[in-house]
Amino acid sequence: MKLIHLTDTHLFADREGSLRGTRPAPSLDAVLEHVHEHHPDFHAVLATGDLVQEETEAAYEHFIRFFGDYDRPVLCLPGNHDVPELMQRTLAREPFRLEARVALDGWDVFQLDSHIPKSPAGRLGEEALERLEAGLRESAPRPAVVAVHHPPLKIGTAWLDRIGLQDGPELLELLSHHDHVRALLWGHAHQNWDSRQGHIRLLGTPATCAQFLAGSPVFAIDKKAPPAYRVLELGADGEVATELIELSGATESE
Numbered sequence: 001m002k003l004i005h006l007t008d009t010h011l012f013a014d015r016e017g018s019l020r021g022t023r024p025a026p027s028l029d030a031v032l033e034h035v036h037e038h039h040p041d042f043h044a045v046l047a048t049g050d051l052v053q054e055e056t057e058a059a060y061e062h063f064i065r066f067f068g069d070y071d072r073p074v075l076c077l078p079g080n081h082d083v084p085e086l087m088q089r090t091l092a093r094e095p096f097r098l099e100a101r102v103a104l105d106g107w108d109v110f111q112l113d114s115h116i117p118k119s120p121a122g123r124l125g126e127e128a129l130e131r132l133e134a135g136l137r138e139s140a141p142r143p144a145v146v147a148v149h150h151p152p153l154k155i156g157t158a159w160l161d162r163i164g165l166q167d168g169p170e171l172l173e174l175l176s177h178h179d180h181v182r183a184l185l186w187g188h189a190h191q192n193w194d195s196r197q198g199h200i201r202l203l204g205t206p207a208t209c210a211q212f213l214a215g216s217p218v219f220a221i222d223k224k225a226p227p228a229y230r231v232l233e234l235g236a237d238g239e240v241a242t243e244l245i246e247l248s249g250a251t252e253s254e
């Protein structure tokens with residue numbers, strides 16, 4: 001099963017909208033062109049939040065213009081820049097899937113909501129963790145991927161570590177008890193991360209627009225880092241193979 005992970009599309013209502021020297025819409029176009037050319041056999045897309053930069057219905061309508069005619073599921077969860085209620089309402093149509101658990105060809109994808117109103121940081125909360133625990137008990141032994149906007153661990157970029165997932169340690173502890181969880185995916189940090197904790201592959205994917213400078217103590221854009229997405233090959237035996245695709249030359253700076 002081939003899953004395309006993309007994140008932090010940061011769209012404005014206006015296609016010309018610009019953020020940190022990059023126009024998110026043409027940048028997303030370049031990413032999706034690459035997906036369709038090189039991975040036309042994908043089964044689903046997973047977008048892990050910050051779908052929009054502008055908190056308006058028109059910005060979500062813009063997101064729909066990119067994905068609305070897909071004949072395969074487009075899974076979406078909210079980031080700090082999203083408005084969960086607005087997102088739920090505007091994306092309440094095919095091919096969008098916003099449920100907490102989506103079954104895909106032998107695998108389950110658990111989508112978590114870490115949005116805190118008016119805060120760039122993230123938190124799941126005890127109830128959400130309990131619901132996840134119950135869902136994971138029910139879904140075993142089908143292999144599972146868990147997705148959330150905020151990084152669940154310190155990534156070594158100080159300003160981002162202050163606005164990560166506040167209950168990330170609790171999430172990682174919970175997942176460590178469920179052997180069928182094979183990967184945890186996130187966005188938000190606009191940079192790559194690839195590590196492992198026991199049976200779980202920990203994967204952060206760069207944005208489809210501008211990236212942040214890894215390791216910087218203060219906010220900084222990595223001007224050399226291109227838009228990116230991740231391909232995940234999820235095997236019937238629970239194996240996870242992944243490739244990070246960086247679109248060198250596609251960055252459109254002003």
Ligand SMILES: [Fe+2]
Nearest residue numbers: 050079080188
């Ligand atoms: Fe974010």
